[in-house]
Structure formats: C-alpha cells, structure tokens
Amino acid sequence: MIKNESKEMYLKILDKLNFYDLIFTANAVRKKYRGDKVELCAIVNAKSGKCSEDCSFCAQSSRYKTDSPVYPLVDKDELLKKAIEAKKHKVKRFSIVISGKKPSKQELKQIGETIEHLTKKEINTCASLGFLNYDELCYLRDCGLQRVHCNIESSEKIFPEICTTHSFSSKVQTLEQAKNAGLSICSGGVFGLGENWSDRVDMAYFLKNLNVDSVPINFLIPIKGTPMEHRTPLSPIDALKIIALFRLILPQKDIRICGGRQLLGEFSSWIFIAGANALMTGNYLTTQGRHYIDDLKFIENHGLEVDFVVS
Template sequence: MSLKAIYRKVLDGTQLADSDIHFIINLPQDRLEELLSCAHGIRTARFGNTLGLCAIINAKSGTCSEDCSFCAQSGHHSTQSPEYPLLPPEEIVAAGAAAQQHGVTRFGVVASGKKVGNQDLEGFTEAVRGLAAMGMAPDLSPGILDHSQLKSLKKAGLKGYHHNLETSASFFPKMCSTHSYEEDVNAVRSGLKAGLYVCSGGIFGIGESWDDRVELALTLKELGVQSVPINFLHPIPGTPLEARDVLKPEEALRIVALYRFLLPDRALRICGGRLTVFGETRKKELLKSGASGLMVGDYLTTTGGDTTSDLEEIATAGLQPENRKHEK
C-alpha cells in the first residue's frame, strides 16, 4: 500500500478500504506535506482552481435550549455571549450586501435555538427574499425546520439549509444531552427531500477520536449532503470545554486532508475556529490542504479575519473565488 495508490483510487472513484483510511490517519508527520499535496490534487481535479466563499450573520443570539458542550449560545452555560431576538430583515439583507462586495456568493442567516416559531419564520422569509433579490444564494441555519417550513422558505428563494451533525453518532451523547442524534439526521434528510443545497458538517477538537471523525464523514457521505463545513473548537469561557487545548495546526490539516479523501466530490468549507488554530500565518497551507471553500468575515460569537487579507492569500495560492454559476 502507498499514498499514491490510495490517491489514484480516489481519482478513479474507488471506495477506500478501512486499511486505506487508517494508512492516512497514521501517516508519519514528516509526510504531512505529501498528504496535503495529494488532497489538494483531489480537490483540483473536482473543483479546478476555484474556491467558494461564504459568510454568515448571527441573526438571533443566545439562550438556546440545547446544551451542546462547545456552544457559547447555550442557555445551559454561563458565557458572555450576546443575547438578542431575530434581527430585522433589512439589517440581515444589508449584511449580505456588504459580504457580496467581497465576492461572497453564499450568505448564511444563523439563529440560535432548536425550533422556529411563526414570527421568526416570517422574518426569515422576508430576509431570504431580500438576499435572493440581490443575486445571493441565501442559506439558513435556524435549528430544525419541518417540511412545510422548508418548502415555504424555498419558495421565497432559499437555496441552502445548514444543519451540522457536529460529530459522530457514537460521540454525540458526550457532547449533547437535550436532543438525539437522529433528530439532527432527520433534519438533514428533510432539507435534502425539500430539494435544498444542504450544508452539514462538524466541529473538531471537542474530544472526539479519529474513528469518530471517520464515522461522521461516512455518515455525511451516505446522507448525500452537498457541502461539509469543517469547524475547529475555539474554547469559550463558561462552556464545559473552556479548558480544552486547541488543536495543533498539523492535526487540523490532516483532518481536512482526510475529509477530502473520504468526500472527494463534496464542497469542504473551512469555517469556525480557523484563526484560533491557524492564525494569520498558515493560510497558504490550509488553502492547499484539500479545502474547496472558505468562510470569511466574523463567526457567530467570535471575530474572524480580515476579508481583504483572505482574498489576497487566495490569489497568492493560485485560486480564485467561484461564481454562482459554478455552484449547484
């Protein structure tokens, strides 16, 4: 077995064996650059030299009913996270317009909480209409939507539904006790059934094993999600994971590369925790690790990097922001 042989398997569309996956996970550290080069080759074969840019707005913050161990917005934790109801639609649309000026094509409206009531649904609908009218691809991350809500929002112009599984089914009970993993899986299935572009991924560095990481990737592959956001833990004071060490950049890069091998044709978007793990100095490595998308601007409750600097680094890496016509 060799890395090149595994690489050729992926390019040929052959499913990797368990031994191939463990070979990648256990590849010596001094061969990381070789692994990243192969992962980048896979993403180039599938996506060319384009990179998808997305941005989000924290449209409703705090007091979430769920107790996810990493989350600053959980009502079960004592954090300094801001708390406010759903922002006015015009404010959400204005934020989307600002992001569009930087080449962002997908704009995510993110709201804390598990369920969506009628008043918030009206606000989301108006915001989606406004974003779609500008030529943006509106995405929504509001918790768990039922089929009728999804269809109504799609009619208003919604393009994508975002709902992370966060981790494997095996590890999930250690991370959250207020709802089941199957509820999240069913939410993803509902988005796909509604004909939406579904973005579902996870957060890494919360105590999960490599087997958990593989399990999550294979679950997402089986479900058929089109886009997989990769987040890294940014420990927040007041959460159960406040004292957990941040992932080393080398381990985070290996995660991205592994996901490219396991999910060769899916959009892999580097999102939360990017600056926490990589800072401003290792962007080039990240952009050449297999990722095909990048979240720019601020995250939910933490500050992101400078978008202009991100765009410069993207150009330096020989990549260019993709246009809407390239997106499914």
C-alpha cells in the first residue's frame, strides 16, 4: 500500500507512470496481500428480463428492445444442479441473480428455500436481488446466505447519466443494510460507460471506504437495443490500467474480473499481472463467458492455484 495516498496522487500516477511500471507495481501488491491463489465464482441468471429499471447498459430492461431471454424464477432443483456443477469445477462461491428492482414475497421465500438447499450441500452462497431491506436480508442470512452483491456501477457523480429509475444512494443503503445484517458484501461496476479516470478513482475510494469484500470489474460490451449500443469499448490497455488502479487502492480486497473479459483479447493473460486475484467463470447474465475447464487451465498455465475452500 502506498503511504500518504490521495485521489490526486493516483491521478498523477496514472498520468505519469509508465504503463508497464504501473502493471508490475500492481502485481507486486497482489502477491503481497493475496498471494498466488485465484478465487472463482459463478452466477446463475435465475430470473431474466422484464426489469422496470432503465440502466442504460443492461439488456434486461423492459424499456429496451433486445434479444435478452425472459423467464420467471427458476426452481430450486435446477439451481442446485447448476451450483453442484460449478462446485465440481472448484468454484468457491455460487450467486443467485434475478432481474427487477427486488423479488416479490413469494420469490423471496422461494430463494430462501433454495439457499437452504444449497447450504446443506456445502455450497457458499451469494445473491444479487436488488434493493432488499434489513429484515429481508436477515431472513436470507438465516437461510444460509453469506454474501450480498449490489454493484454501485460507477462513480456517484455520473450515476444519474447511467440510471434514472433508482439512485446511487439506494444501492449504498442496500450494501450497508447487508453489512448490518452480518453479511459479506460484493460491489463494483461496469467500465466504459463514459466515465473518466477521476470517476474511476472516486469509485475505488468509495468502495474502499465502504469496506467491501469483493470488487467485480466488468467491461462494457455494447448490446444492441440499449442506449449504450454505439459506445466504443475500452482499449485493452485502459482495461488493464483499471484493474491495476483498483488493486493499488484496495490492496487487500478481491479484485474480480467478470463480464466483458473478451474485450482484452490477446491481453487477457495480463489480468493477474495487473492485480486481479479472482474471476467470474461460466456464463454471465445475458452473454456467454468461459467454460469452467477453460478457466481452470487458464489459471494453471499462469502458475497460479485455485483458492477452493468451502467455508
């Protein structure tokens, strides 16, 4: 960790430091605080489409015409099947994700029963369910839920340009309520939404002050039919610099590379050198990811070890 750090200092580092020096510095920080182990997580799109919100990058919003699938909440036996498959491939944490602002009472009950089912099979559970209140979070915790995911998406400054149907503060409140309920929290965002480097530094500091446990980093892959469909994707170099920035500002946290990894192309093997120590494997919400076996080989080929301990 850099002493006497400040937001302005990191902006100067990004401006002045040679790209390779930045990456190798981040790699040294990763090795110091996280070692040479890589943690895998996987998600299931447990309820898809017809979302009332207007997040400008998301294919699941009912406001946009996309090819995103639409279906109701998947039953617990099917979710268990997917979770067991992930666990067989050394996935440490399995997350249930649904579209929409929050689940109905019946959906919440069904999700709670599913989490109980997964917990009995010694599967570490996470959930991304929108804006739950304290009592709802405590119910899921008592069912066995360990972690709550809720991305802040970008900096507070530009959030209104990304979404108008809910606020940045509503996301933060959900994360704070999850912490109050004794749950681990996972929060990051999507990069390439029009933010600048100052926004990225602000976002990293916000997550640092919130003391999140895991930071998912997604890179925008523009989806036809959304307001972001014509946005130019980030360059691989900028994507790697973002990973390095977050590692430097959050040295002891899990920096998890998720959606949009294909944007890196031939630079994909640099993600660990840039500071990442965790991956989302398998498919994403509305786009294909990488097969578990491919990512296990990917990690092994880099001389790293999968962090797989059921807690």
